[in-house]
Amino acid sequence: MVTLAAEQLSVALRGREVVRGVSFTLDAGQFVGVLGPNGAGKSTLIRALLGLLPASGRALLNGQPVAALPRAATARQIAYLPQGQALHWPLSVERLVALGRLPHLAPFSRLSAADEAAVARAMRLAEVEHLAHRTATELSGGERARVLLARALAVEAPALIADEPLASLDPEHQLHGMELLRAQAHGGGLVVAVLHDLALAARFCDRVLVLVDGRLVADGAPPTVLTPALLEQVYRVHARLIGDPPVPVITKRIIADR
Amino acid sequence: MRGGTKGWLWPALIAAVLIGAVLSIGVGSAAIPPARAFAALLGRGDPVERAILVELRLPRAMLGLAIGAILGLSGAALQGYLRNPLAEPSVLGASNGAALGAVVAIYFGLASSSAALLPLLAIAGALVALALLSLLAGRSESALTLILAGVAVSTLAGAGISLALNLSPNPFAAMEITNWLLGSLEDRAFSHVLLALPPIALGAALLAWDARAFDALTLGEDGAAALGVDLARTRLRVLLGIGIGVGGAVAVSGAIGFVGLIVPHLVRPLTDRSPSAILWPSAAAGAALLLLADVAVRVIPTTNELKLGVVTAFLGVPVFLVFLMRERRLW
Structure with missing residues (x-):
């Protein structure tokens, strides 16, 4: 069972403090949404959690500091889908998804039958099998996002951290993406996703973390966290709760009088 | 496409290398018919012909093979590492650093005092250039920082070479330096092969080590x-591999450019385009290209022998043009 934890985690980028003293513990079986306005430090927080940025405080993977673990060990435990992933070579979709197996390969060995099966499973889950032989750089933005999600799923790591996995997906695929991530979590994994759609986060996540200005201002189950009062404070919008379980619907912007 | 390359690519590459090697041994200013050449190589036949074949052409062919291979491999590895299709060893200043080391040896007359000094200074020059590069690029793991630092180092080494030419005490020294900068495999002996092979083999091993990391860097x-890629270690291996491998090659052949640039582009469309798939095919294609270019140098009738670096530079220009035309969507 994988756990990810932050203990008083702070990150400074070029002297500016972007994440400030964030602490939490995330356990397997949870689908965790990370919310917050633009520039709140969401991406920086998860990069620090992965050990990709120098941070003060501690980021812990299964109780051990990520910074002290070999990169290959972390890579087998946490799959990472970066935001706006760039692709530097025109690989075929199949070849690209297979990159997800790199952490598992012994030096100078080829993909085993088990690796190929994992690649096929990931492509089936993300519903990109029909794109297998297309060139990844020539796909539409949404198709590409799904292929990159398949790439992250192919790692079959106990934990998956996805930075805005829904960006550029159409409504149907947004729903499919959320169902897929939730199924991964409820199948025993830990899924952490940076999200902007509050309604989807409220419907699918087991827990949401809300960041403002690098600080963790709320942490808990969506119905207790995503209240109109909090959304007013965090996003400066009016919201109404609709349905059961309650889902926030944004009605209008608060214009600050300055 | 098993193993990332088209089925006929390797047979074609091996055939090209073999043809290049056979022509390189068979063609030269002294015409030796194939039957007699074969006999000479087996240790029979005319002693003069045997001397020409074994002591002149064989080392030349072996050097063409090894140097072409390391240049092609370096280009493929660097393009993968820097994710830049225009990268080649000279981008990091390794080639110019090695050339400056050799020029220093010639300028101060050290080259005439000991035959091993020029190659050693060339390798040292490449390593100093890369040490300076590491210092300039600092602890940043970014490829862009590395390219910028490489341009600075390369320019500095180039300026040093120009300075040596500028202040050259006599025209003969200047001519010797120029000749050497043009790159050639003329009049090389087995001692050169023994000198170049160890650093080239070590460099190739270091560069091939990170094939997987280059693939991962696609993302x-x-x-x-x-x-799971340790970026700092990958960078160290790539820098050392280029410095030692290309340094060893430049030490013997002089500066031969563009092979590392051209070859990966020729090979890439015949693979699945992943950086790891083009590494060894680029080495083979580099060997074939340099062997054939070195044959062309001997065949093209000119009063002074054409220099190998000149031929490869002419071959490099069309590659840039194709890129330019693709960028401008003219083709």
Whole structure:
């Protein structure tokens, strides 16, 4: 069972403090949404959690500091889908998804039958099998996002951290993406996703973390966290709760009088 | 496409290398018919012909093979590492650094005092250039920083070479330096082969080590790190591999450019385009290209022998043009 934890985690980028003293513990079986306005430090927080940025405080993977673990060990435990992933070579979709197996390969060995099966499973889950032989750089933005999600799923790591996995997906695929991530979590994994759609986060996540200005201002189950009062404070919008379980619907912007 | 390359690619590459090697041994200013050449190589036949074949043409062919291979491999590895299709060893200043080392040896007359001094200074020059590069690029793991630092180092070494030419005490020294900068495999002996092979083999091993890391870098630096790549170690291996491998090659052949640039582009469309798939095919294609170019140098009738570096530079220009035309969507 994988756990990810932050203990008083702070990150400074070029002297500016972007994440400030964030602490939490995330356990397997949870689908965790990370919310917050633009520039709140969401991406920086998860990069620090992965050990990709120098941070003060501690980021812990299964109780051990990520910074002290070999990169290959972390890579087998946490799959990472970066935001706006760039692709530097025109690989075929199949070849690209297979990159997800790199952490598992012994030096100078080829993909085993088990690796190929994992690649096929990931492509089936993300519903990109029909794109297998297309060139990844020539796909539409949404198709590409799904292929990159398949790439992250192919790692079959106990934990998956996805930075805005829904960006550029159409409504149907947004729903499919959320169902897929939730199924991964409820199948025993830990899924952490940076999200902007509050309604989807409220419907699918087991827990949401809300960041403002690098600080963790709320942490808990969506119905207790995503209240109109909090959304007013965090996003400066009016919201109404609709349905059961309650889902926030944004009605209008608060214009600050300055 | 098993193993990332088209089925006929390797047979074609091996055939090209063999043809290049056979022509390189068979063609030269002294015409030796194939039957007699074969006999001479087996240790029979005319002693003069045997001397020409074994002591002149064989080392030349072996050097063409090894140097072409390391140049092709370096280009493929660097393009993968820097994720830049225009990268080649000279981008990091390794080639110019090695050339400056050799020029220093010639300028101060050290080259005439000991035959081993020029190659050693060339390798040292490449390593000093890369040490300076590491210092300039600092602890940043970014490829862009490395390219910028490489341009600075390369320019500095180039300026040093120009200075040596400028202040050259006599026209003969200047001519010797120029000749050497043009790159050639003329009049090389087995001692050169023994000198070049160890650093080339070591460099190739270091560069091939990170094939997987180059693939992972398709997803950028964060993506690669999240796939378990230790970026700092990868960079160290790539820098050392280029410095030692290309340094060893330049030490013997002089500066031969563009092979590392051209070859990966020729090979890439015949593979699955992943950086790891083009590494060894680029080495083979580099060997074939340099062997054939070195044959062309001997066949093209000119009063002074054409220099190998000149031929490869002419071959490099069309590659840039094709890129330019693709960018401008003219083709």
